[in-house]
Amino acid sequence: MITGASSGIGEAIANRLAKAGYTAFGTTRRLTPSGKRLFEMLPLDVTSDADLHPQLYWMRGFEKTCSSNHKQAPPAR
Secondary structure, three states: OEOOOOOHHHHHHHHHHHHOOEOOEEEEOOOOOOOOOOOEEEEOOOOOHHHHHHHHHHHHHHHHHOOOOOEOOOOOO
16 A cells, blocks of 8 residues: 555555556545556545544455465565
């Protein structure tokens, strides 16, 4: 999950991860149609608990259902 992926460095990181074969999700406060992307864009305001908690629960569920052939990021140190 890459925050601020609607433009700039966030978008570049999400594209790079998607091109490398990772399942990438970008987030933005205001979801607007902007053409085809290599990653899925999700609406999320990281300053809002009302936005943050449902997305984190969704990501936890997604993580559990990923097939073993998806590339997974290494654990954070």
